[in-house]
Amino acid sequence: MIRASIEKGSPTKALLDYKAILVYGVFKPDYRTISYVLEACKMVCSVNIALETHSRVIKCGFESYPSLLSSLVVVYAVCGWPDYGHRVSDEIPDWGFSVVLGNVITGSYLRMGGFDEANRVFRRMGHRDVVSWNTMIAGCVKNARPKEAISFFRKMLKSGFEPDGFSFASVLTACGRLGALSHGEWIHSLMVERDVEINFILSSALIDMYSKCGNVGAAREVFDSVRRDDVSVWNAMVTGLAVHGLASDVMAIYSRMKDENVLPDSITFVGILTACSHCGLVEEGQQFFECMKTRYLIEPQLEHYGTLIDLLGRAGRIEEAYKMIKAMPMEPDIVIWRALLSACRNRGIPNFGEVAIDKMTHPESGDYVMMSNMYSSARRWDNAEKMREVMKKNKVRKNRGLSWIEIGGIIHQFKAGDWSHPESETIYRLLEGLIKRTKLGGFVPAVELVFLDVSEEEKEANLSNHSEKLALAYGILKTSLGTEIRISKNLRTCYDCHSWMKMVSRVLNRVIVMRDRIRFHRFESGSCSCNDYW
Secondary structure, three states: OHHHHHHOOOHHHHHHHHHHHHHHOOOOOOHHHHHHHHHHHHHHOOHHHHHHHHHHHHHOOHHHOHHHHHHHHHHHHHOOOHHHHHHHHOOOOHHHOOHHHHHHHHHHHHHOOOHHHHHHHHHHOOOOOHHHHHHHHHHHHHOOOHHHHHHHHHHHHHOOOOOOHHHHHHHHHHHHHHOOHHHHHHHHHHHHHOOOOOOHHHHHHHHHHHHHOOOHHHHHHHHHHOOOOOHHHHHHHHHHHHHOOOHHHHHHHHHHHHHOOOOOOHHHHHHHHHHHHHHOOHHHHHHHHHHHHHOOOOOOOHHHHHHHHHHHHHOOOHHHHHHHHHHOOOOOOHHHHHHHHHHHHHHOOHHHHHHHHHHOOOOOHHHHHHHHHHHHHOOOHHHHHHHHHHHHHOOOOOOOOEEEEEEOOEEEEEEOOOOOOOOHHHHHHHHHHHHHHHHHOOOOOOHHHOOOOOOHHHHHHHHHOOHHHHHHHHHHHHOOOOOOEEEEEOOOOOHHHHHHHHHHHHHOOOOEEEEOOOOEEEEEOOEEOOOOOO
């Protein structure tokens, strides 16, 4: 009866039947009964019943059954109690730890964000298969550990396993997240060398990787060379062009979709609206928003409203953006309010910013900093101080700027004011000389961005130590003339760094491609591809 209930998708009834057995005491549950009960616990995510069942396993002497212990590990992992699963997994003898079981357990831990526990189980597995490696690579990507994903992929190759399409798709995603172009190119060459069949998933992954690594030309080449009968391939190209601010190219891709009778979906329109937002095409964005609803009968989701509100906010139409938020048919999330807050910061309008931050359920450090800076710009010092006090009270730490650059296949990371790099002394010396050269060229540091009660010299020193400047200095130190320098950053770049990068590109006659949290910037001959609209 219990098994039948589980097979029919009624785990609650299975647990009620099990409870009846215990209450009436007519039968003693055996190890098979316990295994079905644990399956039901996993389905309904019931930790309490799992704990009771665990005690019964011990009481009845069922600890000698590895399958029951394994089921307990999975239940605890799925229900968000990895510590209990960790303890139980210590009791599983190696002979009972099969490949399939190991894959299930590692997958469960990774779904719950328990990367360390999953990695520990993976290392204990005496035998692994391609699924084992794929589980870890994909889990690293999901848990924001792209460097580890690439490392696992390399170890997989060294262990003699042949990667499949899933392996390549996952590791390409990791390369895109990191902006690791040389790694991505190496993986692409492996796919060609091993004659891997390029389906729409891999086509999309390649286009996405090249776009996120700043090489739009390579992304276009892939797009033009593969089959495009699935809309996801088109979406990858639209999104890739959008983050580079190439709105006219996005419109051209959209026209090709119509010519080739490919129906756009909701993701397509997120990309199109993003492109409009990055280029200030308000009327065009509004037309696409209406076209999506009326022509393609696609119901707008939060993502579409978010990009449209961002579009209006960037264009300074903040009241209009706020009216749209209030008229939305669904509850706005934190991303929507953050778009409004960012627009208020750009335009120096703290009143609407106050509304936005009050509506956020869990504001992050960047939200508080934006609001505090807005108050400081408006010379509302008391409000700025109160905002900093709220941050202290809520124990919110300000996110430090982090930038990274790939040189010779190695990712070098820099934090603002960081001296941990082994070549820091040379980097800072080069940076100091570079700052002097840009000042002679007419660059003026934006000291008004530093909201600290310190001297002008100290404010300049604060700006000169930003992470992207350190990464650029290292790139100049390690690359030859004519080589494009590609930098990635975890936050939105500041106005001072943006202006300085433009000046460096002119003074040194170098092309600098920088990816920040919002979009790509291509600095060349003293100007930026964003046209100072970002």
